Amino acid sequence: MTWKVNFFRTSRGQFPVKDFIEKQDKPTRARVNLSIRLLVNNGPYLKDPYMKKLQNNLYELRIRGKIAIRIFYSKDKNEYYLLHAFKKKTQKTPIRELQVALGRMKEIE
Numbered sequence: 001m002t003w004k005v006n007f008f009r010t011s012r013g014q015f016p017v018k019d020f021i022e023k024q025d026k027p028t029r030a031r032v033n034l035s036i037r038l039l040v041n042n043g044p045y046l047k048d049p050y051m052k053k054l055q056n057n058l059y060e061l062r063i064r065g066k067i068a069i070r071i072f073y074s075k076d077k078n079e080y081y082l083l084h085a086f087k088k089k090t091q092k093t094p095i096r097e098l099q100v101a102l103g104r105m106k107e108i109e
Contacts, residue, residue, distance in 0.1 A: 003043035004079040005036060008104050017071060020085040028067050032085075035063045039073070039080060054098070058105060072101035074108065081108050 007015040021032050038050055039061060052060050054072070061082075063069040068088040074081050084101040086094075 001043070002040050005040050005073075006079055006081050008081050008083045008108065011107075017082040017085045024067070024069075028063075028065065028069065031063050031065050032069055032071070035061050035071075036082070043080070044075075054093070055102075058101060060093075070097075072098070074101075074105045076108055081105075083108075 007018045009015055021029055024032065035050060039046055049064070050062060052062060054060055057074050057076075059073050059075075061071040061073055063071070069085060070088050070093070071085040072083045074083055081104075083104040084097065086097050
């Protein structure tokens, strides 16, 4: 079974996660796309090290490599929404990045 994965769309019609992915180099884009395909194919059965639950209904897709990428996503009505993406540079998730994802999560609920 495949699961539906959507890119979050702002009120201005922009897709921040899609734009972020397109700005990455080719090997990074390939790893990100592979991780998104894992989410499409496995949905709620995707486990660590590919994903981590952060809060109620907020998860992070974990992309490893030379450049570590994190994509926050949420589930709403059996669909996944990719909310926010960033390059991970520190051990702990920056609060600012988490707040962006939480704000976008409220917009889709």
